[in-house]
Amino acid sequence: MANIYDVAKIARVSTATVSLAMRDSARLNEATRLRVQAVAAKMHYKPSRIAASLAQRKTNIIGVILPSSLNPVYIETHAWIERTAGACGYDTQVYFIEEDPRRERRFLEKIYEQQVDGLIFIPAYPDINRDCYLHLAEARVPLVIRDHLAWLPEVDSVSVDMEQGGYAAVRHLLDLGHTRIAFVQNPFGLGHGLGRRKGYQRALAERGVAEDESLVHLCGIHLDDGYKATKALLALRDRPTAIFFQCDLLAMGSFAAVREAGLKIPGDISIVGFDDISFAACLETPLTSVAQPKRELAETLLATLMRRLEHPSAPPRHLMIAPELVIRRSSGVCPKRAGARGRKD
Amino acid sequence: MANIYDVAKIARVSTATVSLAMRDSARLNEATRLRVQAVAAKMHYKPSRIAASLAQRKTNIIGVILPSSLNPVYIETHAWIERTAGACGYDTQVYFIEEDPRRERRFLEKIYEQQVDGLIFIPAYPDINRDCYLHLAEARVPLVIRDHLAWLPEVDSVSVDMEQGGYAAVRHLLDLGHTRIAFVQNPFGLGHGLGRRKGYQRALAERGVAEDESLVHLCGIHLDDGYKATKALLALRDRPTAIFFQCDLLAMGSFAAVREAGLKIPGDISIVGFDDISFAACLETPLTSVAQPKRELAETLLATLMRRLEHPSAPPRHLMIAPELVIRRSSGVCPKRAGARGRKD
DNA sequence: TCGTAAAATTAAAACGTTCTAAATATTCTC
DNA sequence: GAGAATATTTAGAACGTTTTAATTTTACGA
Numbered sequence: 001m002a003n004i005y006d007v008a009k010i011a012r013v014s015t016a017t018v019s020l021a022m023r024d025s026a027r028l029n030e031a032t033r034l035r036v037q038a039v040a041a042k043m044h045y046k047p048s049r050i051a052a053s054l055a056q057r058k059t060n061i062i063g064v065i066l067p068s069s070l071n072p073v074y075i076e077t078h079a080w081i082e083r084t085a086g087a088c089g090y091d092t093q094v095y096f097i098e099e100d101p102r103r104e105r106r107f108l109e110k111i112y113e114q115q116v117d118g119l120i121f122i123p124a125y126p127d128i129n130r131d132c133y134l135h136l137a138e139a140r141v142p143l144v145i146r147d148h149l150a151w152l153p154e155v156d157s158v159s160v161d162m163e164q165g166g167y168a169a170v171r172h173l174l175d176l177g178h179t180r181i182a183f184v185q186n187p188f189g190l191g192h193g194l195g196r197r198k199g200y201q202r203a204l205a206e207r208g209v210a211e212d213e214s215l216v217h218l219c220g221i222h223l224d225d226g227y228k229a230t231k232a233l234l235a236l237r238d239r240p241t242a243i244f245f246q247c248d249l250l251a252m253g254s255f256a257a258v259r260e261a262g263l264k265i266p267g268d269i270s271i272v273g274f275d276d277i278s279f280a281a282c283l284e285t286p287l288t289s290v291a292q293p294k295r296e297l298a299e300t301l302l303a304t305l306m307r308r309l310e311h312p313s314a315p316p317r318h319l320m321i322a323p324e325l326v327i328r329r330s331s332g333v334c335p336k337r338a339g340a341r342g343r344k345d
Numbered sequence: 346m347a348n349i350y351d352v353a354k355i356a357r358v359s360t361a362t363v364s365l366a367m368r369d370s371a372r373l374n375e376a377t378r379l380r381v382q383a384v385a386a387k388m389h390y391k392p393s394r395i396a397a398s399l400a401q402r403k404t405n406i407i408g409v410i411l412p413s414s415l416n417p418v419y420i421e422t423h424a425w426i427e428r429t430a431g432a433c434g435y436d437t438q439v440y441f442i443e444e445d446p447r448r449e450r451r452f453l454e455k456i457y458e459q460q461v462d463g464l465i466f467i468p469a470y471p472d473i474n475r476d477c478y479l480h481l482a483e484a485r486v487p488l489v490i491r492d493h494l495a496w497l498p499e500v501d502s503v504s505v506d507m508e509q510g511g512y513a514a515v516r517h518l519l520d521l522g523h524t525r526i527a528f529v530q531n532p533f534g535l536g537h538g539l540g541r542r543k544g545y546q547r548a549l550a551e552r553g554v555a556e557d558e559s560l561v562h563l564c565g566i567h568l569d570d571g572y573k574a575t576k577a578l579l580a581l582r583d584r585p586t587a588i589f590f591q592c593d594l595l596a597m598g599s600f601a602a603v604r605e606a607g608l609k610i611p612g613d614i615s616i617v618g619f620d621d622i623s624f625a626a627c628l629e630t631p632l633t634s635v636a637q638p639k640r641e642l643a644e645t646l647l648a649t650l651m652r653r654l655e656h657p658s659a660p661p662r663h664l665m666i667a668p669e670l671v672i673r674r675s676s677g678v679c680p681k682r683a684g685a686r687g688r689k690d
Numbered sequence: 691t692c693g694t695a696a697a698a699t700t701a702a703a704a705c706g707t708t709c710t711a712a713a714t715a716t717t718c719t720c
Numbered sequence: 721g722a723g724a725a726t727a728t729t730t731a732g733a734a735c736g737t738t739t740t741a742a743t744t745t746t747a748c749g750a
Contacts, residue, residue, distance in 0.1 A: 036379040046457040051706035255629035284600035396736035
């Protein structure tokens, strides 16, 4: 592969000129620029980004750390990040934690080897890897984290208001007459679950419905876990008439379980998810879900990171984005009230 | 950030020694190695991978070009590639074409800027970007392509036998008594569609069922396209009793359409997909699908690439992997024969 | 104690860019 | 046509590693 010296020699100019020509610099006489570009093209010369990165101390890459590749919500968010970053001249390098705390740790350490100009970080194991998180902040890596961590006050954050989302979801179910509303949650994953649960509790309390511990189910984060959680909840003596899942992925897992139990959605049981992944709208029974505004989230994360890159010592900024309930077929009137109210399924 | 000189100075050794120490070289006295490592750790020194890449002319990154981030089959395949690559000491850099031929072109050109040691390439627009593909081959970028292209005989390839898969799917439907079997296909995306269609045709021909052009539906590759395709097929005068979709994503889109038409799966219509994405098994009506063996595919792609990296001038290798039909609830006996046969839904 | 072999360390030249400051060309003003 | 102002080009030093070949140190046998 030809390098900048080869081109310089053939074009009878200095490497500086070649460098400028390749970047369309206006500092160069147009004739020379075109001539050099022509030579470069003829030689199939492409500047090495590695060398450029070294010289500039800038890779034009931003790292994106995502908890899992199995949950489409992260992929969909990333798609927006990628697009927005592209518009700012950055490429994106994704790291999937894939539910392995050691992988998260490894990635966080890898950051120091300086591949990336900045980092967008959706944390997966803040408790287990707290030391790494703190170290990252201390090292002043340009960083935006999704969700505000109280012990990282200096790190820019953009959060989705999980409590509000949880509240909206449960409020919706209460409005439909449900009172036995289960909540399925993954105990890891930041306090996401925590925020949503608070919303769940607040909504219940507001209507004077006592929280029943047996209706709060902890589980993993795979489709399969949603399936199992549902099985368990449906086996309860006094089973719930509605289930609110921490995420759509878990909610999707519930459908097969409900069907196997010979029940109908939403006739016998209502299902509400969180995230509004693209599949939610196209299921056999379209899923009611609290939508994370993925595009807005992505754009805000990126804007915050860009600001940080430009103003490294600006005061930290903590933003919050409101989610929005999208009502579809999977949630309906509580069967106990169905006679009185009408809508049946 | 401390660099190798700083460490060398503090540890009172040369940069060469630091370099060796950081890589646990046995050429170094153990005492010095440990001492240098201790100094490095104290200074929070991490070698710059950029500089190392430049010096070694090797990034330890392999690029993975995928057609879309919206179809889980690619994400799931990538997860295996990532894992396998990690075991070989490589990181992975993903590029999503996102159904934009210009993006494919841009990525293929970017490769020459030498970020990656090798490339795993699932092509999206071989017809539109044929010149780029050819140029890539000509430039001898270490490369494995998924699916053999006749006009790229020199490029290693690993294919899934799409024709065999299509045949198995349609054969299964024929066995269930269906004769009006539709095929929904995306006209782009390599000859994937083509291979599957051949299988479709072969199976029909074998049983003496004439191919009905009106049952072959062309569409895009989104969930939504599956929905629309189904709507269109169900509106036909003599509507099909089974639909074979080019991929599970499209098949998933069909469920809502079927339901809206007031029909039952598989009682009124059978659905078969392709890819066996993780969602297929957990849907309200679990989906019959031709499974791409994603792990095997990933491992074979990677093994082929590694071989190419080690033996740059070995003769090209073209491998083929057999898919496997996974039968679930979405396919059942043809309603026209249901009375005679039994199984009802 | 010396010579030699083996082990450990290092000097210095890559790797392929960018960038700063300086040098050289060109244009303009009067 | 001289001098100033401006436009264009360039020398050479970064950037932070790795690597080769050479040098220095240590170990060992006689």
